[in-house]
Amino acid sequence: MSTPSLTGANTPAIGPVVGMIGAGQLARMTQGAAIALGIELRVLAASPDESAARVIVDTRLGDYRALPDLREFAKGCDAVTFDHEHVPTAHIEALAAEGFAVHPGAEALVHAQDKALMRERLTAIGVPCPEWARVADEADVTAFGEAHGWPVVLKAVRGGYDGRGVWVCRSAEDAAPVLASGIALIAEQFVPFERELAVLVARSPHGQGVSYPVVETVQRDGICVEVLAPAPDLDPELAAAAQGIALRIARELGVTGLLAVEMFQTADGLVVNELAMRPHNSGHWTIEGARTSQFEQHLRAVLNLPLGSPSPTAPVVVMVNLLGGDDPELFTRYEHVMAHDPGIKVHFYGKEVRPGRKIGHVTALGTDLETVRARARHAAVYLTEGIYT
Amino acid sequence: MSTPSLTGANTPAIGPVVGMIGAGQLARMTQGAAIALGIELRVLAASPDESAARVIVDTRLGDYRALPDLREFAKGCDAVTFDHEHVPTAHIEALAAEGFAVHPGAEALVHAQDKALMRERLTAIGVPCPEWARVADEADVTAFGEAHGWPVVLKAVRGGYDGRGVWVCRSAEDAAPVLASGIALIAEQFVPFERELAVLVARSPHGQGVSYPVVETVQRDGICVEVLAPAPDLDPELAAAAQGIALRIARELGVTGLLAVEMFQTADGLVVNELAMRPHNSGHWTIEGARTSQFEQHLRAVLNLPLGSPSPTAPVVVMVNLLGGDDPELFTRYEHVMAHDPGIKVHFYGKEVRPGRKIGHVTALGTDLETVRARARHAAVYLTEGIYT
Structure with missing residues (x-):
């Protein structure tokens, strides 16, 4: 019997090939959606122990800052997309000029890479900014x-x-x-906000757009720790306005794939804070909480397939991030969390535990916000700190 | 830049390792659940182009009929389980004797391998059989x-x-x-049945059992073509009886992992037809249709983790198998199917299309059986035959 064999390189792809530059947890979670649809996901990783490299057969090792590596990686891909925003804009332009289908394109992505250009553009098209x-x-x-x-x-x-x-x-x-x-x-x-909201939309190259429900995000030290979907008690008109802003930004900037728009809700209305053009932490709840997960949606969008339904699967969904604590051992805590709550969904990214690092998340679904939120928090605190709340 | 690199062999596992013998679509679909939970799934494949081998980094090539291959495969696994029932019973006994945690064990699995032993045992414990x-x-x-x-x-x-x-x-x-x-x-x-039902249950080594709702299966030429969840208009007492029979078989036979019990509904009640001890075609609807998919449930059971909620996510779920037609090209048909029905869930197993072969399935969810069934059928017929129904 052979020892582990390399299947990805030897076996011709049956389905479309999507190449994702970067191999973090976003690429890892995209793999579940790719497997279901028969899409072959390829990632560009810096190291074989990265989160996505552990679960993707067609992992290529290379440097996302090196154009020759990117070019080699893109060969044979039906679409090239991103797990992060750090690929040099000029390299993305070069790939597109050589005929590779890159989504989002450099002219859109630069607005998620360069905050000054983002502010100039959003101001120019009349989107509310600080x-x-x-x-x-x-x-x-x-x-x-x-x-x-x-x-x-x-x-x-x-x-x-x-x-x-x-x-x-x-x-x-x-x-x-x-x-x-x-x-x-x-x-x-400095915006004196009441709370932070996020709107996740998808847009495909032929121009179809879809918006997920507006969510509330809770940040601690600049890191998203909790997402409430939908945003509780949000005025329906304000929700529609938020979705309208996000869809308009996607259209005006020519975004292809996902666009996450982080906003402040203030006494005077909405103010756009940040943009991301990839699957986003504020959308992890969609894996179980929406009929089409953000990861499936992104694959569909970059392949120019019709977009999927963003309908929720439960009235209330709460996602809580797992941030690494001092203890590297999570698995022994699965037993309690799963016994305590048979409906809790645990996601672990296959990363070494380091203090403060995003190592996973949990999702709870139900009908009553306080109950669902308490379930998700209990699981998260127990998994990361071993504390029974 | 390196060409595709072998990550599975070089990178120590972070989570528990589950080894699945066989690399068909059941192992492939298990990978989605394994990724989410941070479980490292290993498969024993005959060839690198098998359905699961395409998406699992730690694919080992070997022969499931050869004990040395099985022994080598099992080393380092926290649990060993199966994608099919064809591993020789004596080999499974040998692995267990050597200390490997094999689920289900040979003494249970033999009843899914040997129909005479299955009938003897079910008759002895009073389960209704033909x-x-x-x-x-x-x-x-x-x-x-x-x-x-x-x-x-x-x-x-x-x-x-x-x-x-x-x-x-x-x-x-x-x-x-x-x-x-x-x-x-x-x-x-020959049982003059009114319809066929299936009950999927899970049982963990410490004895916890969970039953999914009873489903109706529609067979053509001995192959499952359609699953309706829950079984329409099933008398609640009969449903409870069916679940009771399946849970009892799991307990009496000492099943660990999943057990699918196929039954005939007759004018006189229920008659057990077949047993399978692995994820089962009659449970594919659980991927989107239940809070815990059968694939996650199987992993939890074989690792002796508490079992997950089998609650449905929609009142009606219909799964229709995609059986290969004459045309090898499916992907060009995604466009119509996804545009026609943004809620349809398409699953493709990464297998070469051959006439009559199970190459994927579609799932529709909703509230009205006839509508949901028509949606699923439309997608399946269009994907496999290119016919607009």
């Missing part, structure tokens, strides 16, 4: 603070995620070390 | 037919599935060529 400006020195920040009030939020133009690349500055002195780092920055008005 | 007898020659068949009426159903004691190994004989002459083949046979009374 006041903002490019800033280069303390004088700029001081002027911005005096015009729009303190604190001022500084954001790295490129490369930030999960709270990284964001600094809340109460004064020009606070801003000094950030400015000294030399990275390109924008300043944004 | 009249039956071991038969060796025309005189035996004639005597059976005179005692219980014609036609007589001859079944191969071992190795039959999907209608293979079953012969309906109207006379001793009909039986002659079957008897001449020399294979071990039983005769069974």
